[in-house]
Amino acid sequence: MKAIYTRPKSLKPVSNHYCPGCGHSIIHRLVCELVDEMDMRGRIICIPPAGCAVLAYNYFDFDVCESAHGRGCAVATGFKRAQPDRIIFTYQGDGDMAAIGTAETLHAANRGEKITSIFVNNAVYGMTGGQMAPTTMIGQKTTTSPYGRRTEVEGYPLKITELIATLPGAAYVTRTSLATPAKIRETKKAIKKAFEVQMAGTGYSLVEVLSPCPTNWKVSPREAFVYLEETMEKEYPIGVMKDNTTKKDK
Amino acid sequence: MKGTDALGEAAIRAGCTCYFGYPITPQNEVPEYMSRRMEEVGGVFLQGESEIASINMVLGAAASGKRAMTSSSSPGISLKQEGLSFMAALELPAVIVNINRGGPGLGNIAPSQGDYYQATRGGGHGDYRMPVYAPASVQELYDITMKSFDVADLYRTPVMILGDGMMGQIVEPISLNERPEVEIPPKDYILDGAQDRPSRIVKSLILDPAEMEEHNWKLKRKYDLMAHELPQWEEFMTDDAKLTIIAYGTAARIAKGAVKRARSEGLKVGLLRPITLWPFPEEAIRSLAKKTKLFLVFEMSTGQMLDDVRLAIEGRVPCEFYGRPGGVVPIPQEIARIIERYWLQKEL
């Protein structure tokens, strides 16, 4: 029989520490599939965040450099400026990308830094135990918004991807979801395009991935994927927000 | 040549190809110089959006195997401490320049030595140190800048150059010495893509306390080696000195003038000037403690290096202190008066 799907080679053959049904492990797998398919292992460097995915280096079989919380895009800038021919990507959570690292993210995008950011939005701080994130939904209960997020107290879900799409330096900005196999395939296509945009030197590329956190949402993995599609996608509509490459083609 | 220009030129000639920084007075001439020169030599100059971003860009460039540097002044150096702690943990080489200004807080932009504790105790969180050089002339600033890049690579550590606005602004003739030939071990830790080699990880997260302890002891062994190999100091007329001043950087320049003045009046006064603040030249001070009658520590602060001097002399000889914090720069006559006062008071 012909192999239709096998585990990517650049994903180390080990069990990961993520909870059952975690979106991180799906995104890790997609990245590794692309590293294999696009033959990038020898020239790609990943900057993971502080957060659950800090341990990504235990799973990615390519070069990985840790960064302090939120500093991913600054570290990636240092790498890219020093080695312009390498493919540099940050892998960041919502706190890393849109709270403590907002400045680093926005300015890297605004400089048109030729790096890629994969932004995993699960509306909660996972590793620290389920605290409120900048992207936490209105009314969502977390360990630091026990009465549900109230806009008059905690403000509104921050849509950093929409913000970045307004910046001239950003070349490709999109939001995808992991809710169904079809959407997972779309996510992979988006990440592939983001890497291609980087390689073409067009500018900053960002893929926000709406991702489930069953443990901190306190639901089963099945329920988490339903919530992702029925609730999160309403607050955070999926789709391409900016694509400079097609503009050029026209 | 002006201090800041000498600093920038030395860095370029030492093979620094990446500069990242953020404007703050009184060190703006460094990024300005680098923005011109990096373009000429095909290096990287980037003005970051903050000191925090800049030090993290330095981190990325250092992990890429490049010679990288940043410069700032006191409040900006506080912001860089997170990155410095990470770089110490990750054992990444870089040169960090602190043009120390008056503080705490926003303070002022006048020359100060108030950042001694922060510089010599690591500064950021966790159990680490880094070499700190305090040059006292433009020539020395030039030479030490070159040397700092070698020290950073040899020991895989961030290195700090601690100056002040006076050091940066002063203009003196210098000789643009060639880069010393130093054999740097191959950088087998850098991340440049896992082409035909196993993948590499640069990380500081070590969750297992036993492993973390081992990493801490490994760093400690490196610091012990630096403490043995790096101390550097200058002695001026210390051989027969009954009163020995200890001062560094700008304060040492002023103290040297005061020593000359005192000598012309027949007072046997000398000066020991630490060039490395960490590792501190404690052996040199300990051996002077055998012959001098009184130490006088002079700092442009309320007294920080004073602690290290007292630790070094272990109570064997009395140690007095004179300080002018807040950006006040005394003239040599003022220090000479203090010398005379102690000379009479202690019946030297």
Next chain:
Amino acid sequence: MAAKGKITINQGLCKACELCLTVCPDEAIRLSENLNEKGYHPAEPAKDSCRGCALCAVMCPEAAIEVYRG
């Protein structure tokens, strides 16, 4: 006639999130009655109805499923 497929599941990696079960159009996956080393009832191929569509593998967070067709 529908294509014939086959899946293998690395049961040591499986955390029984059941996402593969939810997306399988052929009811070809079930949870095992046995426990794996992690203490989960891992997914296992259920019956001969697999068409090798690979939706389970696309979904699987653990990259534990490999798919064959032919």
